[in-house]
Amino acid sequence: MRIVSLVPSITELLYTLGLEQEVIGITKFCIHPQAWFRTKTRVGGTKTLNLEKIIALKPDLIIANKEENVKEQVEVLAGRFPVLLTDVNDYTGALAMIRELGDHTNRKEEAHALTAVIEDAFASLDTGPPCTAVYFIWKDPWMTVGGDTFINDMMQKAGFINLYAPFNRYPVADLNALQAHPPEYFILASEPYPFGEQHKAALQELYPDVKILLADGELFSWYGSRMLKAPAYFRRLRMPR
Structure with a gap:
């Protein structure tokens, strides 16, 4: 699978899920991990994508976000390649997105394990009176x-x-x-x-x-x-x- 990520936080997630070989393109704002920032092909900013560069990469999957990316640019890409358009507005939605991403990238087990650890960490969080x-x-x-x-x-x-x-x-x-x-x-x-x-x-x-x-x-x-x-x-x- 050849993956292009247009979302900085999701690029880091793909790294955590072990998709080193699969991810071939990221944005200039995908600063984590630093090794990927230095070595992966950068395809412009999140709102200023270089469509020609993305098309040349011939991805099997493009991961975008409703808020991070420009609708018209995503639509152009969706006309040529499979696009997973994420839309995360809360904690529960973030966990669901991680699991959905695992389903789309053959990392279902890893994604579910990750969300379980995240849920445990937040369950024990006590910050005192609001x-x-x-x-x-x-x-x-x-x-x-x-x-x-x-x-x-x-x-x-x-x-x-x-x-x-x-x-x-x-x-x-x-x-x-x-x-x-x-x-x-x-x-x-x-x-x-x-x-x-x-x-x-x-x-x-x-x-x-x-x-x-x-x-x-x-x-x-x-x-x-x-x-x-x-x-x-x-x-x-x-x-x-």
Whole structure:
């Protein structure tokens, strides 16, 4: 089987499932594992695919995602090759996707074993009393996550109550409204916007009473085998500093 992955988190999952020989193409954002990033053919960005390069690879299976990839580009590819279009919006959906991927890649046993380990790790996760939070993914405008996202589910697993859960997808946050009713935590993700210490300091001046965390965005947003690392990370994130 010749596989092209158009989704960074799923590329890492394919590696975990032992598909070293089968995966022939990845995107420039598929940074895990590093060995694949250095050696596999890169087929453009997730939203700027090089269709000619993908077609030249003659894949038996292309793995795409409804949110990560551009619909029109996926449709062009689907007219020529088998495409598995994933759509992950919560924890349960992520586990189902892993099992479905195992079915499509002759790794059914490995996929089911992986989801069992992930479920066990999350079952033992205890982060204490839940706290209100806003999770920022972008700046200018300040964007956050709604209740119908995978990140929202991971926030809940990590012990946070998402103040923007009543909204859909990725709303723009109203900083003035938040000053009137601030959450207990602001979470500044490392991706897609690279928040750093300077952003934390600037926000802390405006909200001196809010705890501000710089968080590994991959562990909140990457569905797949990276979920193995999330429970331990969520425990550390909530520890008093």
